[in-house]
Amino acid sequence: STLNLNRHVATDGQFLVMHTVSGKSHVIPGPATEWEHPIEHKRVDVFEALQIGTNEAIVVYSKDGPDVVRSIVRGPAAYVPQTADDWVHEFCWHGSDPEASKLGLNRKRIGTLRFKKLRLVPDQLYFDVEKVRTKDDALLTVKVMIFYELLDPERMVDHTHDPVSDLINTLTADVIELTSSMLFEEFRAGTDRLNRLVTYPTLTVAATRIGFKVTRVVFRGYEASEKLQMMHDTAIEERTGMRLTQEKEAQEQQLMDFRQDKEQRRTAKEREEEELTKQHEVAMTELIKDAKLRANEKEHEQRVALTSQSDDAKLMSRTKEMRAFEHHYEVLANLGVDLTQHLGQKADRIIRLEGSGISTPPQLHLGDSAN
Numbered sequence: 368s369t370l371n372l373n374r375h376v377a378t379d380g381q382f383l384v385m386h387t388v389s390g391k392s393h394v395i396p397g398p399a400t401e402w403e404h405p406i407e408h409k410r411v412d413v414f415e416a417l418q419i420g421t422n423e424a425i426v427v428y429s430k431d432g433p434d435v436v437r438s439i440v441r442g443p444a445a446y447v448p449q450t451a452d453d454w455v456h457e458f459c460w461h462g463s464d465p466e467a468s469k470l471g472l473n474r475k476r477i478g479t480l481r482f483k484k485l486r487l488v489p490d491q492l493y494f495d496v497e498k499v500r501t502k503d504d505a506l507l508t509v510k511v512m513i514f515y516e517l518l519d520p521e522r523m524v525d526h527t528h529d530p531v532s533d534l535i536n537t538l539t540a541d542v543i544e545l546t547s548s549m550l551f552e553e554f555r556a557g558t559d560r561l562n563r564l565v566t567y568p569t570l571t572v573a574a575t576r577i578g579f580k581v582t583r584v585v586f587r588g589y590e591a592s593e594k595l596q597m598m599h600d601t602a603i604e605e606r607t608g609m610r611l612t613q614e615k616e617a618q619e620q621q622l623m624d625f626r627q628d629k630e631q632r633r634t635a636k637e638r639e640e641e642e643l644t645k646q647h648e649v650a651m652t653e654l655i656k657d658a659k660l661r662a663n664e665k666e667h668e669q670r671v672a673l674t675s676q677s678d679d680a681k682l683m684s685r686t687k688e689m690r691a692f693e694h695h696y697e698v699l700a701n702l703g704v705d706l707t708q709h710l711g712q713k714a715d716r717i718i719r720l721e722g723s724g725i726s727t728p729p730q731l732h733l734g735d736s737a738n
Contacts, residue, residue, distance in 0.1 A: 373403040375411045382447045384412045392451030416445040417455060422488045424520050426456035439520050441487070455483050456524070461531040472497070473510065475535055489516045489582065494535050496542045505551040509542050510587040511561065513570075515579050522578030530577050537573040538584075541566060554589075561586035 377383045377397030385401060386392045386409040395401060396416075403411045419425060419442030427438050430452045440446055446455070462479030464472075473493040496509040513534060517523060527533050545566060546554060560566050567584055574581045591599060 372405075373411070374400065375403060375413055376400045377413055380416045380418070380445055382414055382416060384414060384451050386410050386412070386451070394448055394451055396447045416447045417483070419444045419446055419484060422486065424485045424487055425483055426485075426520065426524055427453060428456065429453045437524070457481060457483050458485070460529045461535065472508070475531060477529075477532070480531070485517060485520055487517055487520075489514065491515070492531065492534065493587075494538060496539050499543055499546045501546055501549055501551045501554050503550045505554075506592050507546065507551075507554070508590040509546065509561070510589060511538065511542070512585045512587055513538065513581060514583040514585070515574060515581045517578060518580050519578035522576075527577045530579060533573050533577055534570065534579070534581075537570040538567065541569050544569075558586055558589070 375383055377395065377399045379398055381397040383395040383397070383399055383401055384392055385395065387407060388409050401411060417425065419440060421443050423442040425440050425446060427440055427446070427448075429436050429438065429449060448454075458481065459478050460480040461475040461477055464474040464476040464479065467474035467476075473495045474497070475494065492513040492515065494511060494513065496511065499507045499509055501507065515534065517530075523530055542561070545560065549557065562585060564571065564581070564584060567581070570584070571581050
């Protein structure tokens with residue numbers, strides 16, 4: 368009789384698993400071709416190699432005699448098991464709750480996230496800490512985002528089966544501890560503290576313990592109950608209205624101050640210009656007075672000079688005339704003329720005193736020169 372043999376081919380990125388009738392199995396990496404013998408082989412399977420990208424890793428368990436050995440395979444690589452007994456660890460972590468996402472909440476549900484390849488690059492996690500009460504009993508939902516990075520896969524596998532659960536639980540503990548110690552108004556005023564990594568000591572310690580590093584926590588806001596939110600919105604509207612009114616009043620006051628300042632400056636400038644005009648008028652009046660005074664002084668000086676010149680001329684003329692008379696009388700005297708008689712004949716009136724003795728008083732006779 369003739370046996371029909373099935374041919375099995377594994378290409379690059381694949382491998383064959385040969386299961387024998389004796390119960391043993393062995394792995395043949397591709398590219399490879401094997402014939403399935405019905406007497407020797409129970410079955411032959413073809414599997415795809417597990418592609419591991421850069422910054423990815425898988426956890427592999429292998430049998431070493433009676434023991435099981437764990438190893439970390441980092442990418443980039445195409446993982447092919449050494450034996451048919453090797454297996455890759457499948458992680459089952461908390462993941463996003465789709466029902467809560469429909470309500471706008473970032474809630475995590477156990478067992479939602481299943482995978483085999485770990486990401487060794489920085490990543491982020493959105494989470495809402497629900498039903499957190501403040502010191503005055505206000506019920507809040509605090510929204511945060513965690514930035515983290517897996518640094519040590521070996522440590523993670525040794526210390527936790529669900530690191531997301533550890534991160535969100537410790538985060539919740541830190542948020543509750545902070546919020547419960549504050550009044551609602553204090554919480555609103557101090558939300559910047561939720562952006563500081565020092566606010567989350569429990570989270571950072573737990574992350575380090577399981578091989579993670581939390582680099583940053585970002586506060587994304589909060590939600591309150593509908594009634595409290597309405598009260599808060601009303602208070603915000605009132606405060607906003609008051610602030611706008613205050614800003615409007617401040618702007619009006621600034622405008623009034625600006626106008627008053629401009630008016631004062633304008634008035635001061637007008638006064639200054641008026642004062643300058645008056646000073647100019649006074650200065651011009653003084654200049655005119657000085658000019659008139661100088662003109663009068665100059666005219667007086669000219670008059671005095673002219674008068675002095677006229678008097679000098681008259682004096683000189685009189686002097687010449689007197690010298691001429693003196694010369695004339697000297698000539699007459701030299702000629703033997705009796706100047707007394709000569710001058711007497713020319714007088715307009717003659718005054719003569721006559722007396723006969725001591726006892727007889729003198730007599731005054733007045734008459735013209737003709738008598």
